[in-house]
Amino acid sequence: MAVSGLLMLGYLVAHVAGNLKVFFGPEEFNAYGHWLRVMGAPVLHHEWALWLVRIVLLAAVVAHAVSAYQLSRRDLKARPTAYVHRRKGASYATRTMRWGGIILALFIVWHVLDLTTGTVHPGGFEEGRPYQNVVDTFSTWYGNVIYIVAMLAVGLHVRHGFWSAAQTLGIGSARRERLLRGAANGLALALTAGFVSVPVAVMTGVVS
Amino acid sequence: MRLTLRVWRQRNAGTPGAMSTYDVDGISADMSFLEMLDTLNEDLILRGEDPVAFDHDCREGICGACSLVINGDAHGPERTTTCQLHMRAFRDGDTIDIEPWRAAAFPVVKDLVVDRSAFDRVIQAGGYITAPTGAAPEAHATPVPKADADSAFEHAECIGCGACVAACPNGSAMLFTSAKVNHLNVLPQGSPERETRVLDMVAQMDAEGFGGCTLTGECATACPKGIPLPSISAMNKEWLRARRKVKG
CATH class of the missing domain: 3.10.20.30 (Beta-grasp domain)
Structure with a gap:
């Protein structure tokens, strides 16, 4: 869970940085999209680097889901009889890891179908013109709702996930507790704010 | 009342x-x-x-x-x-x-009584030292750094009541096992079995049907002896180190 999670988290940081290029206008954003396809050239062939990233990510998603399934099965089996008197424990982020993960998995499917393949894209999807595609998606109410909800879920998932990954890998200690909690909260906040800023910008007309 | x-x-x-x-x-x-x-x-x-x-x-x-x-x-x-x-x-x-x-x-x-012998078997798997013990040894014979002694004492406080397992939504015994592992692994007396201890105790813990840890922190909140949550991370570190050493 920890290693696959951190791999995906690393990707998310790069992803949000790339997304923010949308604020520099269509030329720069589209050029960035093009660069992603010629990354590593001339050593690598067209889109090779991109596919490499996609393969690693897919492996990470599958590994993460499989270990989450195994862990959940084991955890549910270890508490066969529930307490009659239930109390709310742990933080909201901690309690929503399972459902949050499922929401994110569904979101990723929609997100790829929307902005990578264009299958469910509203309006005319045009490859090589990501700026217009992004504006089209966020010009629909449901596009905004799905995206913003999912990005809030990302923030919560990362908040507990990053700190937990550190504990799993044995990096946590009483001395590093504040640092790790702070880093997890900071990352979660930065990712959510960064991602959500794009639909908000489209809604308010800053990006159009 | x-x-x-x-x-x-x-x-x-x-x-x-x-x-x-x-x-x-x-x-x-x-x-x-x-x-x-x-x-x-x-x-x-x-x-x-x-x-x-x-x-x-x-x-x-x-x-x-x-x-x-x-x-x-x-x-x-x-x-x-x-x-x-x-x-x-x-x-x-x-x-x-x-x-x-x-x-x-x-x-x-029966009623409110549960069988906690699973904890005994986790202890039997490695929660001991093999050095012969007898009367209290001369205190200067084996110097222990202050920080290590404090850590060992902190973890030795675990009374094995099982509140950590009861509080954990996953019924996990990670806090208990980590208290026992860390208690002995930081001390020179415990170092001959440092690797086998953590590997065997964790394997026994898994075999007993305790759940996996998702770091909810409920265990450390419930622990009457205040075993801290980072103890779990310390045990994970010991486990990863032992795996490298035993395999390599």
């Missing part, structure tokens, strides 16, 4: 149990929680009913025998053992839910 108790009653491991409601009267705020249950049991015996079975021994907060989930909290609302919880933590007229530790690895024996 007058209280309404809802207590888990179960004849034995084979029959299903249920919550039963009892009224108790004449409870003093200075009574311990267990004395309150003694009062209930005296009442039940006088009425010719089966008294409520619950584990207890030293009643001083040091043996780890008492084990009740009170209103959903392992050992009740205060950070101490059930025997050290006093009725002043409740108010007249309160309804109190009392349940046994809930975990697949801790099957109910």
